[in-house]
Amino acid sequence: AMQTRACRRPRTSHDRPRVRQLLVHRRLTAARSAAQPSSASTAAMAATHSVVLVMDYGSQYTQLITRRVRDIGMFSMLLPGDISMDRIKEVNPKVIILSGGPNSVHEEGTPSVPDEFFDWVLANNIPVLGICYGMQLMVYKLGGTVENAKGQAEYGRMPMNVLPNSRLFSYLTAREVNVWMSHGDHAAKLPEGFQCIAKSKQGAVVAIENPERRLFGLQFHPEVMHTDGGLDMIKHFLTDIAGLAADWTMEEVLNETLRKIEAQVGPDDHAICALSGGVDSTVAATLVHKVLGDRLHCVFVDNGLLRFNERERVMDTFKNHLHLPVTCVDHVAPMMARLKGLTDPEDKRKAIGGEFIEVFKTFRDELEKTINHKCKFLVQGTLYPDVIESCPPPGSGQKHSHTIKSHHNVGGLPKDLQFALIEPFRELFKDEVRAVGRLLGVPERFIARHPFPGPGLAVRVLGDVTEGDKLDTLRLVDEIYVNAIVEFGLYDKIWQAFAVFTGSRSVGVQGDQRTHSHVVALRAVTSSDGMTADWYGFEPEFLREVSTRICNQVRSVNRVVYDITSKPPGTIEWE
Numbered sequence: 001a002m003q004t005r006a007c008r009r010p011r012t013s014h015d016r017p018r019v020r021q022l023l024v025h026r027r028l029t030a031a032r033s034a035a036q037p038s039s040a041s042t043a044a045m046a047a048t049h050s051v052v053l054v055m056d057y058g059s060q061y062t063q064l065i066t067r068r069v070r071d072i073g074m075f076s077m078l079l080p081g082d083i084s085m086d087r088i089k090e091v092n093p094k095v096i097i098l099s100g101g102p103n104s105v106h107e108e109g110t111p112s113v114p115d116e117f118f119d120w121v122l123a124n125n126i127p128v129l130g131i132c133y134g135m136q137l138m139v140y141k142l143g144g145t146v147e148n149a150k151g152q153a154e155y156g157r158m159p160m161n162v163l164p165n166s167r168l169f170s171y172l173t174a175r176e177v178n179v180w181m182s183h184g185d186h187a188a189k190l191p192e193g194f195q196c197i198a199k200s201k202q203g204a205v206v207a208i209e210n211p212e213r214r215l216f217g218l219q220f221h222p223e224v225m226h227t228d229g230g231l232d233m234i235k236h237f238l239t240d241i242a243g244l245a246a247d248w249t250m251e252e253v254l255n256e257t258l259r260k261i262e263a264q265v266g267p268d269d270h271a272i273c274a275l276s277g278g279v280d281s282t283v284a285a286t287l288v289h290k291v292l293g294d295r296l297h298c299v300f301v302d303n304g305l306l307r308f309n310e311r312e313r314v315m316d317t318f319k320n321h322l323h324l325p326v327t328c329v330d331h332v333a334p335m336m337a338r339l340k341g342l343t344d345p346e347d348k349r350k351a352i353g354g355e356f357i358e359v360f361k362t363f364r365d366e367l368e369k370t371i372n373h374k375c376k377f378l379v380q381g382t383l384y385p386d387v388i389e390s391c392p393p394p395g396s397g398q399k400h401s402h403t404i405k406s407h408h409n410v411g412g413l414p415k416d417l418q419f420a421l422i423e424p425f426r427e428l429f430k431d432e433v434r435a436v437g438r439l440l441g442v443p444e445r446f447i448a449r450h451p452f453p454g455p456g457l458a459v460r461v462l463g464d465v466t467e468g469d470k471l472d473t474l475r476l477v478d479e480i481y482v483n484a485i486v487e488f489g490l491y492d493k494i495w496q497a498f499a500v501f502t503g504s505r506s507v508g509v510q511g512d513q514r515t516h517s518h519v520v521a522l523r524a525v526t527s528s529d530g531m532t533a534d535w536y537g538f539e540p541e542f543l544r545e546v547s548t549r550i551c552n553q554v555r556s557v558n559r560v561v562y563d564i565t566s567k568p569p570g571t572i573e574w575e
Helices: 013-029 039-048 062-072 085-091 117-123 133-141 230-241 250-264 279-295 310-322 332-339 345-371 384-390 430-440 470-487 540-553
Strands: 051-056 075-080 095-098 128-131 145-148 154-162 176-183 185-189 195-200 205-210 215-218 270-275 296-302 326-330 375-379 420-422 496-510 513-526 557-562
Touching (some): 051 062, 051 085, 062 075, 062 230, 085 117, 128 133, 133 185, 154 205, 185 205, 250 279, 250 420, 250 430, 270 279, 270 345, 279 375, 279 430, 296 345, 345 375, 470 496, 470 513, 470 540, 496 557
Parallel strands (some): 051 075, 051 095, 095 128, 375 420, 513 557
Antiparallel strands (some): 145 185, 195 205, 496 513
16 A cells, blocks of 8 residues: 555655655646536536545545445545635535545645635535544644654554544444554644544544534544444444435446436447457446447457457357447457567556557548448446556546556557547446446346456566467466366355466476476455455365366466465556
């Protein structure tokens, strides 16, 4: 997880000029919020839902806050932490949550709420919850003191002592709760009217409240799974303190999305849909097809980075089960030529994104000659985690978090796109898309497929993917591994499982002869949304069986390793 003053170990004075440079750089390079919901859509959403506004100060956990609110059944909207007061009023939130972030409130250039923010929420009786940096910002802006912890920083899972007679913890019976800490600053003096309602073992203030002003703060992260009862804390705040009712359902999401597409696409406009064979793009195509009918033209690109027999399997599903009109384009040779010599993960992702767009442009030009209509729109299955991890694409408006990796359909897109994008799931998580797919009647066996990255096997082959037999070797290994998972009845217990071609070689003995062959890694994780994940604990017998099958059936492999890294600190994919 990203950690700085509010969420990291303290820096020395020598680090501070660099911090300021990074902040200035982020501000100069960040895009404003062109892709945020329009005034009309914001007003429509506020008219039908109680909006929980999450103001983003850059924590990699921020999207989890948004997600937890939706889990409770309420609509949550994520916007930059330093948006204008006018934009906040336009959203008309019923609750505001200030997220954590990588800065210190008393350093120059750090993001903050508008000057009139706290007067406005008081006048409008809007509850505010500050988390980590958000709590420190609340303390600082209202006249309290935030200081460096000076060797008393707190990181990881640890107990807090809950003090009696608090509004925020009134539902708790336990006086000690394990929570997830990640802070190098602390509230040294509280503003007038606030009281401390929980302390850490070291005596640091970790929860505060001013019930009269409906202002609350948590120094820890209730949104992460490592905090005991964290979801209950958020639910208590939203329902019992703020008085909101759960009115956000997937049926509402589906109907609202259909209305947005109808409003975005004219009655005579045509669209191209980029199908990857994954759940996201397939559900997106099915949804958009309900609105556009035969004005939607789907294309599946065989780019040479697909899994074993993926082209044949996917085309059969599209044709015989989903009944979608799909054109398959063979683009293997150009893609391999584009990727030749590329070893950096970001370079590979962006090259793949650029090459995809060239395919779609060519397909569009040929299609327009046939149908005598211009295809103005490109449909993509972009998800909210793609946007967060690409952090930030131009126009996203989310400015204060660090780039993890550029997704091919977000950070990998060229500037001269020449398409207007239709991304119906840009604000949804994977399991929310699956729920929409079920409502649309997409077959369960397809809905339950493990995620497959848009860049395909390019991010599972470390280094240059075009060298030797890397891709063919990986396809065989992956097929053996996944088939074994299905055979052992484990597929539906795992969020995502795949093999990785590590690029390393090791010495082995096969057939009484010395070998110097490839090392492959196996990865399997559990998750609910892909934003955090834990490695799956296979039984040793399963790993032994899979390793034996791989080394026996794939002669170029003589060693198999299993990845036991969670997310964070790793990502799910290796690149």
